[in-house]
Amino acid sequence: MTKQLDLHDIQGNVLKTYARQDFTYARYILFAIKTPAMGRQFVRDLLPLVTTAAPWARPGDDGEKMPKPGATTNIAFSYHGLKRIGLPERSLHSFPEEFSMGMRERGEILGDTGSSAPSYWDAVWNSKDHRVDIWLSINGQTKPALEERYAKIRSILANTNGGVIQLCGHRGENGAENLPFQDAGARRDSKGEPTRKEHFGYVDGISNPFFEGTLTDPSYVTGAGKPTRKSPESPDGWAPLKTGEFILGHRDEAQELPKAPIPRYLSYNGSYLVYRKLHQNVGSFNRYIEEKGKDLPDGSEEVAAKFAGRWRHGAPITSYSTKKEADRFVAEFAAAKKAVAAAANQVARAAAKLEYAKLASKFVGFNYQNDLAGGRCPISAHMRRANPRGALEFGVKGAFETPGALINRRRILRRGLPYGESDESSNDDGNHGIIFMSIGASIERQFEFVQQQWINYGNDFKTANDKDPLVGSHEMVAGKGTGRMIFPAEPGSNKAPYFCSGIPRFVETRGGGYFFLPSLTALRMISEGIVDPS
Numbered sequence: 001m002t003k004q005l006d007l008h009d010i011q012g013n014v015l016k017t018y019a020r021q022d023f024t025y026a027r028y029i030l031f032a033i034k035t036p037a038m039g040r041q042f043v044r045d046l047l048p049l050v051t052t053a054a055p056w057a058r059p060g061d062d063g064e065k066m067p068k069p070g071a072t073t074n075i076a077f078s079y080h081g082l083k084r085i086g087l088p089e090r091s092l093h094s095f096p097e098e099f100s101m102g103m104r105e106r107g108e109i110l111g112d113t114g115s116s117a118p119s120y121w122d123a124v125w126n127s128k129d130h131r132v133d134i135w136l137s138i139n140g141q142t143k144p145a146l147e148e149r150y151a152k153i154r155s156i157l158a159n160t161n162g163g164v165i166q167l168c169g170h171r172g173e174n175g176a177e178n179l180p181f182q183d184a185g186a187r188r189d190s191k192g193e194p195t196r197k198e199h200f201g202y203v204d205g206i207s208n209p210f211f212e213g214t215l216t217d218p219s220y221v222t223g224a225g226k227p228t229r230k231s232p233e234s235p236d237g238w239a240p241l242k243t244g245e246f247i248l249g250h251r252d253e254a255q256e257l258p259k260a261p262i263p264r265y266l267s268y269n270g271s272y273l274v275y276r277k278l279h280q281n282v283g284s285f286n287r288y289i290e291e292k293g294k295d296l297p298d299g300s301e302e303v304a305a306k307f308a309g310r311w312r313h314g315a316p317i318t319s320y321s322t323k324k325e326a327d328r329f330v331a332e333f334a335a336a337k338k339a340v341a342a343a344a345n346q347v348a349r350a351a352a353k354l355e356y357a358k359l360a361s362k363f364v365g366f367n368y369q370n371d372l373a374g375g376r377c378p379i380s381a382h383m384r385r386a387n388p389r390g391a392l393e394f395g396v397k398g399a400f401e402t403p404g405a406l407i408n409r410r411r412i413l414r415r416g417l418p419y420g421e422s423d424e425s426s427n428d429d430g431n432h433g434i435i436f437m438s439i440g441a442s443i444e445r446q447f448e449f450v451q452q453q454w455i456n457y458g459n460d461f462k463t464a465n466d467k468d469p470l471v472g473s474h475e476m477v478a479g480k481g482t483g484r485m486i487f488p489a490e491p492g493s494n495k496a497p498y499f500c501s502g503i504p505r506f507v508e509t510r511g512g513g514y515f516f517l518p519s520l521t522a523l524r525m526i527s528e529g530i531v532d533p534s
């Protein structure tokens, strides 16, 4: 087992899903560095605001843990930013190629073509005068807390006297084209309460990898770790992933230290961030599932579930194959949650909590071993493509006999949030989608592989060149989509498979970049100009 990580040295967004911890308002701000010395001063002044991965106190905890702040701040650098801030050449040359090239230049690999091409991106990514050097995020528990933090950052920026500038050019509501930041946040219900739904109506952000060295409750390993053989250490067949899959300087699933920039303390406890603004064509999505839903027993909800791998309320379709079963499970789960709140005493609360945890684990704790043909969850469903959970290797003899050996090297930490409003359910236009963020030790091996090979190509799943139905970059020909997907029938069910064709592009890229997320130590080194690779 890897030793406990130094959580005070790792940026908070690497280990924390802020939105799950009540930070439901977010703002992303991009900066360009005009003078290296002012760039370093800016980072130095920001340092006290940077949120670490150290745990926050919960009600009843002793005084050792830090109180939860009203707002968080994290910062990351593009390759151009590291260059502008004065990193020595030798360090710069030690970064991986995909990072130094940047997202825009990797467009062909990522499927950022057609209506996702950079020419359609928000102007902030297309400026001829400035490139994006620094990425900064604020997550607030309330809007005022976010605004207060933003005002503080603006005053730190003002002290650079123009040595660092805030880049404008994010698209916003009502046709706004030149906003100085990108806002995002949980979508709210009619009472203003935050929901976990994205614009197609799915509950999102359910599964995320579980890895060694964090303080996460070990019971969360089921479904979130890596599939493994059952043993006394892994009684239900799940084990934590190695830390080095996500954080540089630690052993990864190949028992190696991931390739990392030099000197060692520049990269140690750091990671890479992929940031993408993904527009959602809500009208096209709703029209398509309505139309195809006419042929299926559970209607449009079934199409939506087969596309994603989960019913829109989150129940996994491989475990609950009809809407009735799925609804019953979700109702039981809601009742179990209420029972915890209503428990009359400690004993009753403990019992209610146990039942709740048992049901909660069913959202994540499953694999596709009993559904290899995809009769329940299609092989091409979005979440099954993005994380096959060992399904590519179950029953296969040879090099990949260990279930998950391949996928364990392709896991990503997802940290996204929706942006914009989409009340107009028949409309594709407007400014609404997901700020998709993924964090991991290798952009090329993890995010790019998933995006290129599993989302936009189907060879590993024996689905020829069929793309992910939900987020694939389906070509549009004469106004009609070219995406295809098969919903296989369950073996022995005597049913016929169902074919979807003409799937349009539901998701389009509107901007993004690759960033290095340094540790707190490395941020200090960068800000002091003392990175010495010799």
Ligand code: HEM
Pocket (backbone or CB within 6 Å): 198, 200, 202, 203, 204, 205, 206, 207, 208, 278, 279, 280, 308, 310, 382, 383, 384, 386, 387, 412, 414, 433, 434, 436, 447, 450, 451, 455, 470, 471, 507
């Ligand atoms: C607008 C774009 C997207 C939408 C609407 C979307 C939607 C979803 C939904 C509904 C789920 C299931 C809920 C959950 O497990 O959290 C999911 C899971 C997932 N998505 Fe996406 N997604 C999008 C983009 C992407 C992209 C670009 C990638 C990767 C390149 C990705 C990777 C994943 C992964 C890894 C999972 C978890 C699968 C698992 O662990 O079982 N998603 N997504």
